[in-house]
Amino acid sequence: xxxxxxxxxxxxxxxxxxxxxxxxxxxxxxxxxxxxxxxxxxxxxxxxxxxxxxxxxxxxxxxxxxxxxxxxxxxxxxxxxxxxxxxxxxxxxxxxxxxxxxxxxxxxxxxxxxxxxxxxxxxxxxxxxxxxxxxxxxxxxxxxxxxxxxxxxxxxxxxxxxxxxxxxxxxxxxxxxxxxxxxxxxxxxxxxxxxxxxxxxxxxxxxxxxxxxxxxxxxxxxxxxxxxxxxxxxxx
Amino acid sequence: xxxxxxxxxxxxxxxxxxxxxxxxxxxxxxxxxxxxxxxxxxxxxxxxxxxxxxxxxxxxxxxxxxxxxxxxxxxxxxxxxxxxxxxxxxxxxxxxxxxxxxxxxxxxxxxxxxxxxxxxxxxxxxxxxxxxxxxxxxxxxxxxxxxxxxxxxxxxxxxxxxxxxxxxxxxxxxxxxxxxxxxxxxxxxxxxxxxxxxxxxxxxxxxxxxxxxxxxxxxxxxxxxxxxxxxxxxxx
DNA sequence: CTGTTTTTTTGATCTATATCAAAATATAGA
DNA sequence: TCTATATTTTGATATAGATCAAAAAAACAG
Numbered sequence: 001x002x003x004x005x006x007x008x009x010x011x012x013x014x015x016x017x018x019x020x021x022x023x024x025x026x027x028x029x030x031x032x033x034x035x036x037x038x039x040x041x042x043x044x045x046x047x048x049x050x051x052x053x054x055x056x057x058x059x060x061x062x063x064x065x066x067x068x069x070x071x072x073x074x075x076x077x078x079x080x081x082x083x084x085x086x087x088x089x090x091x092x093x094x095x096x097x098x099x100x101x102x103x104x105x106x107x108x109x110x111x112x113x114x115x116x117x118x119x120x121x122x123x124x125x126x127x128x129x130x131x132x133x134x135x136x137x138x139x140x141x142x143x144x145x146x147x148x149x150x151x152x153x154x155x156x157x158x159x160x161x162x163x164x165x166x167x168x169x170x171x172x173x174x175x176x177x178x179x180x181x182x183x184x185x186x187x188x189x190x191x192x193x194x195x196x197x198x199x200x201x202x203x204x205x206x207x208x209x210x211x212x213x214x215x216x217x218x219x220x221x222x223x224x225x226x227x228x229x230x231x232x233x234x235x236x
Numbered sequence: 237x238x239x240x241x242x243x244x245x246x247x248x249x250x251x252x253x254x255x256x257x258x259x260x261x262x263x264x265x266x267x268x269x270x271x272x273x274x275x276x277x278x279x280x281x282x283x284x285x286x287x288x289x290x291x292x293x294x295x296x297x298x299x300x301x302x303x304x305x306x307x308x309x310x311x312x313x314x315x316x317x318x319x320x321x322x323x324x325x326x327x328x329x330x331x332x333x334x335x336x337x338x339x340x341x342x343x344x345x346x347x348x349x350x351x352x353x354x355x356x357x358x359x360x361x362x363x364x365x366x367x368x369x370x371x372x373x374x375x376x377x378x379x380x381x382x383x384x385x386x387x388x389x390x391x392x393x394x395x396x397x398x399x400x401x402x403x404x405x406x407x408x409x410x411x412x413x414x415x416x417x418x419x420x421x422x423x424x425x426x427x428x429x430x431x432x433x434x435x436x437x438x439x440x441x442x443x444x445x446x447x448x449x450x451x452x453x454x455x456x457x458x459x460x461x462x463x464x465x466x467x468x469x470x471x472x
Numbered sequence: 473c474t475g476t477t478t479t480t481t482t483g484a485t486c487t488a489t490a491t492c493a494a495a496a497t498a499t500a501g502a
Numbered sequence: 503t504c505t506a507t508a509t510t511t512t513g514a515t516a517t518a519g520a521t522c523a524a525a526a527a528a529a530c531a532g
Contacts, residue, residue, distance in 0.1 A: 070381060070385050072385065072389065072471070073470050073471075074470060074471045076389050076471070077389075078384060078385040078388045078389045080381050080384055080385075091374055091377055092374060092377045092378050092381060093374070094370050094371055094373075094374035095371050095372075095374035095375040095377070095378050096378070100378060100381070101381070120363070120366070120367060120370070121363075123366065124360065124363050124366065127356070127357075127360050130356070130359065130360065130366065131356060133370075134330050134356070134369075134373070135330055135331050137330075137370070137373035137374065137377070138327055138328060138329070138330035138331035138373065139331040140377050141327055141328045141331070141373070141376050141377055141380060142328050142331050142332070142336060144377060144380035144381060144383075144384065145306060145316050145328060145336070145337070145380060147380075147384050148314060148316055148380065148383050148384060148387060149306050149308065149314040149316075151384060151387035151388050151431060152314045152387050152428065152429070152430070152431035153308065153312050153313075153314045153428070153431065155518075155519095156518075156519065186478090186479065186480090187479075187480065187481095188479085192388065192389070193388070194388075195387060195388035195389065196519075196520095197519075197520060197521080198479085198480080199480090199481080199482085199519090199520080199521085200518090200519060200520075201480095202479095202480060202481055202482085203481080203482080203519095205480095205481095206481070206482080218479090218480075218527080218528070219528095234309050234310060391488075391489095392488075392489070422508090422509065422510090423509075423510065423511095424509085432489075432490090433489075433490055433491080434509085434510080435489090435490080435491080435492095435510090435511080435512085436488090436489060436490075437510095438509095438510060438511055438512085439489095439511080439512080441510095441511095442511070442512080454497080454498070454509090454510075455498095473532105474531100474532090475530105475531090475532090476529100476530080476531080476532100477528100477529080477530075477531090478527100478528080478529070478530085479526100479527080479528070479529080480525105480526080480527070480528080481524105481525085481526070481527085482523105482524090482525085482526095483522105483523085483524090483525105484521100484522085484523085485520100485521080485522080485523105486519105486520080486521070486522090487517100487518105487519095487520075487521090488517100488518095488519090488520085489516105489517090489518090489519100490515100490516080490517075490518085491514100491515080491516070491517090492513105492514085492515080492516090493512100493513085493514085493515105494511100494512090494513090495510105495511085495512085495513100496509100496510080496511070496512095497508100497509075497510065497511085498507100498508080498509065498510080499506100499507080499508070499509080500505100500506085500507075500508090501504100501505085501506080501507090502503100502504085502505080502506095
């Protein structure tokens with residue numbers, strides 16, 4: 001991991017409104033920025049943190065793409081999420097002061113490190129920041145419950161459709177194409193996240209391709225029929 | 237729902253250390269108590285709140301037992317959790333200012349209502365309280381990710397074993413028996429939570445009974461072999 | 473660029489859990 | 503208490519998705 005510090009740049013960051021500074025005034029952003037955000041690079045395949053590491057900081061994804069996964073005693077792993085620009089890594093570690101999952105970069109990435117102690121101090125000074133952060137934590141709870149719904153009561157096709165539509169939405173919110181997706185993760189990662197085997201993921205992608213819902217070429221996926229996918233999710 | 241206000245009692249509450257006041261000084265508890273905690277009763281089968289309701293308050297379960305569930309468009313429902321004394325209801329609503337699930341009492345219960353605006357103000361005054369609350373939110377994220385692990389990579393027997401062991405632990409932490417469980421929810425509720433059908437839940441309970449892991453008599457379950465259940469969870 | 477490793481696709485088969493059905497219990501209301 | 507309703511159990515059968523296997527394609531290292 002390359003810990004070389006680049007200059008802090010919240011103020012000029014293009015994804016500022018998707019990240020922790022959302023809704024803060026310029027002065028407030030400056031404070032947040034100068035006091036806490038250290039930028040660092042994580043190369044593809046490297047871990048930002050691992051299960052058991054002491055918790056010091058949250059990390060905001062600046063550029064790139066991560067996955068988080070929990071490992072079960074017996075080797076089984078469960079991917080718990082994929083994070084892209086503006087999303088916060090490490091929220092789960094606040095509860096025990098230890099990281100409870102691994103965070104691995106799926107492409108060359110950069111993150112902004114936010115020392116949590118100092119962040120909490122700043123939260124005491126800026127009620128605005130604290131209020132937003134409460135919402136950030138709550139939003140993660142909502143996201144997780146969405147995954148519970150997906151794993152607990154949707155069939156495999158519905159799960160994959162929901163996954164793709166969700167990814168597309170998040171890319172679109174970042175001014176990237178909402179229909180041309182480049183999947184940074186393997187079929188196995190997707191399967192783990194969705195509670196399916198990689199073969200099942202592959203088969204369903206092929207089926208969606210045959211049904212003209214998608215155009216699938218390896219990890220390049222183009223959504224051809226957003227409507228059709230949405231209908232699938234609702235369990236038509 | 238009976239909105240009659242009883243006197244606030246955080247200070248003398250037996251589960252204080254399992255609830256929001258955990259770790260606060262007596263003076264701090266008094267402040268929390270007097271400024272925000274309204275006690276109210278929810279009868280068995282009644283809703284504390286429903287999906288779409290405006291978010292005003294968090295609720296700490298004082299006595300009783302709740303379930304929360306999300307409803308999917310097409311009628312499918314997913315139980316997202318069961319809450320007992322000391323646990324907080326409504327954390328998911330902070331993100332959107334609307335409740336995104338239903339909370340239903342599974343037995344006659346009482347809750348302490350905590351106006352969230354005032355709670356946030358108090359968090360600004362008491363960094364201690366705010367710090368604890370950050371941990372509370374993070375703990376909910378950890379819990380949800382545990383459910384994701386369960387739904388995504390465990391088999392039906394492992395899920396049910398994990399569910400029972402978790403319930404037993406939480407009862408034990410509340411000075412109730414950790415082996416004599418009274419299940420307040422139906423087999424269908426358990427199944428929904430675990431991503432299984434009620435028949436499967438029933439069959440596995442019967443199987444555990446036959447294997448002398450449990451003694452099952454309707455909703456009364458006695459854990460006979462905690463070790464055995466733990467071994468199952470680890471995927472022996 | 474070339475050989476090696478990893479990932480993906482597709483087919484054949486198996487199995488854990490769902491579904492359908494009906495009897496047995498338990499719970500709640502009059 | 504008795505009656506109606508809801509829940510639970512158990513059996514027979516079906517099926518979605520897993521597993522095993524092998525070829526094809528892509529990614530990577532030297």
